[in-house]
Amino acid sequence: MRVIAHLQARADAVYDETYHHKLRGRLWDALDGTAYGSLHDENRPKGFTYSNPFPPGDMREGDEKTLLVASPHEELLAHVAADLKLDRELNIGEMPFRVESVNGLATDVGEPGTSGTIETGTGVLVRIPPWRFEEYGIDTDHDEAEFWRPEHTMEPFRNQIENNLDKKHGLFCPEYQPGPSAVDGDLFKGADLIKTFSIPVTVTQGQRETWVLSKWRFDYTVRDDHHRRHLNLALDTGIGERNSLGFGFVNITEKDGRRPGTEERIDA
Amino acid sequence: MSEHSPTVSNRSEIVFAYDAVDANPNGNPLSGANRPRIDPHTDQAIVTDVRLKRYLRDQLQDDGHGVYIRNVKEDDGDQATREDLLEDRLKDIDLDDVDEDDIESAVFGQFLENSADVRYFGATMSIDMDDEKVDHLPDHFTGPVQFSPGKSLHRVMENEEYNSLTSVIATGDDKAQGGFDLDDHRIQYAFIGFHGLVDEHGAEGTLLTDRDVRRLDTLCWRALKNQTISRSKVGQEPRLYLRVEYADESFHLGGLDQDIDLDRAESAPVEEIRNVRDICVDVSALLERLDEASDRIDTVHVVASDVLELSVNGETGDREFLYDALESAVGSDAVRVIDVYEDATATMPEE
Numbered sequence: 076m077r078v079i080a081h082l083q084a085r086a087d088a089v090y091d092e093t094y095h096h097k098l099r100g101r102l103w104d105a106l107d108g109t110a111y112g113s114l115h116d117e118n119r120p121k122g123f124t125y126s127n128p129f130p131p132g133d134m135r136e137g138d139e140k141t142l143l144v145a146s147p148h149e150e151l152l153a154h155v156a157a158d159l160k161l162d163r164e165l166n167i168g169e170m171p172f173r174v175e176s177v178n179g180l181a182t183d184v185g186e187p188g189t190s191g192t193i194e195t196g197t198g199v200l201v202r203i204p205p206w207r208f209e210e211y212g213i214d215t216d217h218d219e220a221e222f223w224r225p226e227h228t229m230e231p232f233r234n235q236i237e238n239n240l241d242k243k244h245g246l247f248c249p250e251y252q253p254g255p256s257a258v259d260g261d262l263f264k265g266a267d268l269i270k271t272f273s274i275p276v277t278v279t280q281g282q283r284e285t286w287v288l289s290k291w292r293f294d295y296t297v298r299d300d301h302h303r304r305h306l307n308l309a310l311d312t313g314i315g316e317r318n319s320l321g322f323g324f325v326n327i328t329e330k331d332g333r334r335p336g337t338e339e340r341i342d343a
Numbered sequence: 344m345s346e347h348s349p350t351v352s353n354r355s356e357i358v359f360a361y362d363a364v365d366a367n368p369n370g371n372p373l374s375g376a377n378r379p380r381i382d383p384h385t386d387q388a389i390v391t392d393v394r395l396k397r398y399l400r401d402q403l404q405d406d407g408h409g410v411y412i413r414n415v416k417e418d419d420g421d422q423a424t425r426e427d428l429l430e431d432r433l434k435d436i437d438l439d440d441v442d443e444d445d446i447e448s449a450v451f452g453q454f455l456e457n458s459a460d461v462r463y464f465g466a467t468m469s470i471d472m473d474d475e476k477v478d479h480l481p482d483h484f485t486g487p488v489q490f491s492p493g494k495s496l497h498r499v500m501e502n503e504e505y506n507s508l509t510s511v512i513a514t515g516d517d518k519a520q521g522g523f524d525l526d527d528h529r530i531q532y533a534f535i536g537f538h539g540l541v542d543e544h545g546a547e548g549t550l551l552t553d554r555d556v557r558r559l560d561t562l563c564w565r566a567l568k569n570q571t572i573s574r575s576k577v578g579q580e581p582r583l584y585l586r587v588e589y590a591d592e593s594f595h596l597g598g599l600d601q602d603i604d605l606d607r608a609e610s611a612p613v614e615e616i617r618n619v620r621d622i623c624v625d626v627s628a629l630l631e632r633l634d635e636a637s638d639r640i641d642t643v644h645v646v647a648s649d650v651l652e653l654s655v656n657g658e659t660g661d662r663e664f665l666y667d668a669l670e671s672a673v674g675s676d677a678v679r680v681i682d683v684y685e686d687a688t689a690t691m692p693e694e
Contacts, residue, residue: 076577078508149577153508160511179512181572186565187684251620251650300568 076311077145077180078156082165082172084134089169094127095320096277097168102144102319105158111151120243122148123155124313124324126196128167140172143180143196145324147247147311152179184306184327190296191330193263193306198272198288199315200322201235203227222287224271232289236314237262240305243312248304255305262305263293276320288322351487351546351556353641356595357539358585358603358629359395359490361567364618365502366578367529369394378528379501386498388533392490395537395563400460402566407692409457411466429468432457450479455550462549463488463559487545488559493537496605496624497613502529532616534582534624538600543592558690560586560644561683582619582648584681587633590641602629606654623652623659626668630655634672643669646681 091097102125106112114121123146130140142165146152156177159165165172184191202220203211211231215221223232237255240262244254255262269290276286297303313323369390370377380389404410411432436453455462465486507527541556567581583603589595605613609623616622633640647653647662654660655668669678 076508076572149508153511156508156511177512179508181577183569183572186569188688249618249620251618 076147076149076152077143077182078152078159078177079180080142080144080159080165080177081175082128082140082142083175084136084138084140085164085171085173086136088134088171090131090133091168091170092131093275093277094167094170095322097166098125098128098142099320101158101165101167102155105155106151109151109154111148111154120239120246120312121319122146122243122247122312123151124318125321126324126326127321128170128172129196134170139175143324143326145182145311145313147308182307182310182327184295184297184303184310185330187297187299187303189331190264190294192328193293193295193309193325194328195269195289195291195314196324196326197321198274198286198290198323199236200286200288200317201232201315203231203235207231223289224287225268225289229266233261233266239315240309240312244305244308247312248308252304253301258301258305260298260302262302262309263295265294267292267294278320292328293325349552351541351543351551351553353588353590354543354593354595355541355556355586355588356597356599357490357537357541357559357563357587358583358599359493359537359539359563359581360534360583360603360624361579361581362532362534362619363388363530364532364578364580365529366571366576368533368535368576368579370528376528379499379530381499381501381530382494388495388499388530388535390493390535390537392492392537395490395493396460396464398566398570399463399562401570402562403459405569406687408459410460411454411458412460412464429454447479451481452550454480455484459555461486462551462555465549484549485545487542487549487551488539488556489542490537490539491600493535495533495535496603497534497616499530499533500614502531532618532621534605534619534622536600536603538598540595541586554690556586557686560584560646560681561687561690564646564681564683565687580619580648582651583624584644584646585629586644587640588642588644589639591639594639596632596636599629599632602626602632604628606659609652609654609659619648619650620652623654625654626665627654627656630668630672633669637673637677640673640677642677642679643673644679644681645669646683 102123103115123144125145126143128140128142134140144152144155156179159174159177163174165174201223203213203223204220205218208215208221211227213221213227221227223235241254241256248254269292271287271289273285273287275283277283295306297306309325310327312318314325315323318324367377367379368388369380371380380391381387382389400410400412404413409432411429432454433450436449461484463486465484467483468480510527563584564581567579571577571579587596587599604625606623606625610616611621633643645666647665649662651662652659653662653665666678666680
């Protein structure tokens with residue numbers, strides 16, 4: 076599930092592509108003092124992710140943008156929503172906004188048989204650990220994790236995404252249900268790489284690194300209830316790594332209209 | 344539907360069970376804070392048949408079947424009145440094209456063809472309309488499909504009150520501190536059983552067909568999957584659906600929902616139950632009754648969740664175990680395991 080916040084620019088501003096760290100700060104502030112505050116220091120997926128303020132681009136005072144925050148934890152989203160309503164001023168670095176409204180959204184890829192497309196709203200971070208280099212035939216002169224790039228082929232990308240979602244499944248879904256790697260079939264039917272790009276990311280205060288990210292369009296057809304749960308988990312937690320920095324946020328952009336009333340389109 | 348579609352010929356009795364984890368399966372608006380309905384004497388959770396039928400109607404509507412009793416507020420800005428809805432149901436009929444003797448059956452058939460929910464559950468036509476067509480409809484349709492209010496098989500515990508998203512959002516944007524004072528009430532876990540009946544005689548009154556009943560086999564399941572994704576309803580899953588289709592006219596065993604119970608020895612203590620893995624459902628009494636009446640049973644249509652544990656006379660197993668036990672009780676030819684999604688496709692509206 077997710078929270079949708081409608082924002083209005085309070086001043087003319089240049090769009091800051093490196094907004095992640097600043098926006099993360101506000102969200103952690105919202106969780107400070109709650110049961111989710113302690114997640115901050117734990118070395119595991121945090122269970123939330125968020126979009127960029129979209130549509131991206133420079134803004135004039137009064138322009139409207141939208142922000143989505145997703146999580147499998149309703150209570151976590153309630154804290155974020157309450158914070159955004161309590162303090163309407165949302166400053167993401169040099170981008171000053173006022174929160175005009177906050178609402179809840181239920182997202183669902185649809186029941187078995189439904190086809191659709193999921194797109195990454197923000198860049199996906201996939202790092203291939205050095206102990207997998209040999210398996211994937213990656214020849215490098217360093218022993219640090221390698222950012223995924225197209226020349227590494229789809230296999231490591233697919234495996235890392237699935238392993239990562241497996242880990243989240245273990246954390247956020249009932250333990251008696253099979254995770255993505257425990258079922259037959261791929262998470263996605265097809266994958267279209269839109270682009271790869273690199274940006275400077277403030278990982279923690281004072282530590283800035285350049286990360287290689289990618290944007291994707293994934294097609295899916297829901298096979299069964301397990302597959303539906305896995306895809307919905309990806310919508311709630313994001314795909315790939317560092318989702319609590321806003322990476323790997325995904326949206327349903329198309330869903331077959333076999334059953335009117337069940338479609339939900341969000342353009343981010 | 345045309346006059347050539349035969350209505351339901353066999354009576355059916357339904358047992359439908361679903362569970363709710365950290366959810367409010369049926370709030371009571373009269374309680375002030377929309378608290379879950381709980382029997383004050385037994386502490387069992389209660390879900391009205393109205394709540395269940397709302398899920399089913401919403402699923403019918405999503406599937407593209409006509410639905411008369413709609414949650415009109417949910418239509419995109421379209422504040423349709425009951426009169427508008429009725430007019431919409433009948434717009435395809437031009438009375439000038441119909442022989443006078445056939446008007447009544449034409450209006451009757453058209454309305455029911457476009458109102459799947461009325462075919463199942465009936466409706467009261469308390470409409471004062473200046474429309475000649477409406478005069479040809481009866482004041483009341485008695486639904487041949489009736490569900491009784493559902494109850495949990497065990498006493499339930501309410502969650503600690505917390506500040507849920509529903510509460511935060513529901514306070515409206517004008518109140519800057521909205522949400523913090525609102526309470527949210529949910530049940531930690533409830534395994535809820537419903538009883539339903541499909542009456543073959545009543546079917547004639549709403550033109551309910553066998554195809555409609557076949558659709559019901561998937562509708563209950565899919566409605567709980569698809570219509571519970573809003574925040575207060577999330578956490579509910581269908582667990583067991585069983586429709587006993589009888590061979591003899593005007594016969595049904597009755598109260599089959601009373602024949603399923605928690606297997607206390609195989610389940611966690613009720614205060615510790617948090618999810619479906621903590622319970623085992625005893626279907627011994629159900630199977631015994633079906634066994635005794637097997638010569639009066641045409642088919643048992645059944646589907647169970649892949650993670651539900653069941654027991655029969657002390658033996659436990661999963662849904663395959665249940666299907667085998669059913670075959671032993673009523674004969675292998677008399678058991679049809681429902682393929683929910685294939686059957687759903689087969690009973691979708693015709694393009």
